[in-house]
Amino acid sequence: DVKVTQSSRYLVKRTGEKVFLECVQDMDHENMFWYRQDPGLGLRLIYFSYDVKMKEKGDIPEGYSVSREKKERFSLILESASTNQTSMYLCASIDRLGSPLHFGNGTRLTVT
Amino acid sequence: SQQGEEDPQALSIQEGENATMNCSYKTSINNLQWYRQNSGRGLVHLILIRSNEREKHSGRLRVTLDTSKKSSSLLITASRAADTASYFCATDAWTSGTYKYIFGTGTRLKVLA
Numbered sequence: 612d613v614k615v616t617q618s619s620r621y622l623v624k625r626t627g628e629k630v631f632l633e634c635v636q637d638m639d640h641e642n643m644f645w646y647r648q649d650p651g652l653g654l655r656l657i658y659f660s661y662d663v664k665m666k667e668k669g670d671i672p673e674g675y676s677v678s679r680e681k682k683e684r685f686s687l688i689l690e691s692a693s694t695n696q697t698s699m700y701l702c703a704s705i706d707r708l709g710s711p712l713h714f715g716n717g718t719r720l721t722v723t
Numbered sequence: 724s725q726q727g728e729e730d731p732q733a734l735s736i737q738e739g740e741n742a743t744m745n746c747s748y749k750t751s752i753n754n755l756q757w758y759r760q761n762s763g764r765g766l767v768h769l770i771l772i773r774s775n776e777r778e779k780h781s782g783r784l785r786v787t788l789d790t791s792k793k794s795s796s797l798l799i800t801a802s803r804a805a806d807t808a809s810y811f812c813a814t815d816a817w818t819s820g821t822y823k824y825i826f827g828t829g830t831r832l833k834v835l836a
Contacts, residue, residue, distance in 0.1 A: 615765075644824070653811065654766075654826035667821060701765055708822045709753055709815055714765035 614638070617702050617715035624722050630689040632718050634702030640713075641706060643685035645669075645677065648699040648717075657700075660685055692722045729812060733831040742799040744830040746812030747792075753816045755788055755795050760809045760829070769797075769810075804836045 618633035636643065642661055646654040646669075656669030658677040666677050674696060678686045685704075689696055699719050703712040730745045746755070754773050758766040772779045772788045772795065779786045785798040799806055809829045816823065 646826075651828060653828035654813075656823065656825075669823075699763075703766075711756055711768035711771055712758075712766070712813070712824060714758075714767070716765045717763070719763070 615702055615704055615713050615715040617700075617718050619718050620716060622718060622720045624689075624692050624720065626693060626722055628689075628692045628722075630692050630720065630722075632687040632689075632700055632702075632720070634685045634687070634704075634715055635683050636685075636704040636713070637683065638704070638706065638713075639682065640704040641682075642704060642708065643679065644703045644705075644712065645675075645685065645687045646701045646703065647671070648701055654701065657687065692720075694722050696720065697722045729810070729827045729830040731830060732828070733833070735833045735835065736802055738802060738804055738834055738836050740802055742802050742806070742832055742834070744797045744810050744812075744832070746795045746797070746827055748795075748812075748814045748825075748827075749793065750814075750818070751816060752790075752814040754814070755786075756813045756815070756824075757784075757786060757795075757797050758811045758813060758826075760811065762808075766811060799832075802832075802834045804834050806832060807834045808832060 615636045644659040645657045648654050660666045660679045676688045701717045702715045756771045757769045760766045770781045783800045788795045809831050811829045813826045
C-alpha cells in the first residue's frame, strides 16, 4: 500500500513566521500535490510537481512556495504565515496522471 | 475554481437505508473519482469511473456517470454507522495545458444507528 506521510498532524504558528510542511511518499511516485481544505470550499490546489525540481502553480499559490529536491519529498513553504492561511493542508501523490490520488492524513495549521 | 459540486451538502439517514449523493461538473473530463474523508483525516479513494463508462460497482458502492448532463451519482446501499463521513467527487482532465484533479465541496453523510 502507498504511504503518504505528513510530518505534523497539528501545528500552531505565529503571524510572520516561516512555516515548512513536509510530505513524504514511499512508492516512487512522479507526481505530488498540495491542497488546502476549508469548510464550504472543498479542496483547492496550491502547487503540484510532476518530477524532481519541477513545480507548477495551482489555483491558489499566493503566499506559498514549494520545494522538490528529492522524488519522495514535497515541501510546502509559507514564507510569512498569515491568519488567513489557517487551514487543513493535504498532500497527495500518484504514479501516473489519471490514477487515484493517495493522500496523507493532513496537517491542521493554525496561525495566530 | 471548483468544478465538482455535490448535492446535498449534508445527508442524515438511518442505518440500513441507502444514501445517494450527486455531483455536477462543468467541463470535459477523463475520469470522475469519489473519495471519502473521516473527520480530521485525509481522503481515501473509493471508486473511479472513466468518461466512457456509465456505471460501476464496488461492494456496496454504485457510481453512475452521465457525461451529457455532466453529472455523477454515488449510491451507498445498506448504510452502516461506519459510513458516516464526508464524500467528495473529483474530476481529472487536461485543463489549459495542465493535468488537474478538481474537487467539489463534499457531502457530509451521517448514518444513525
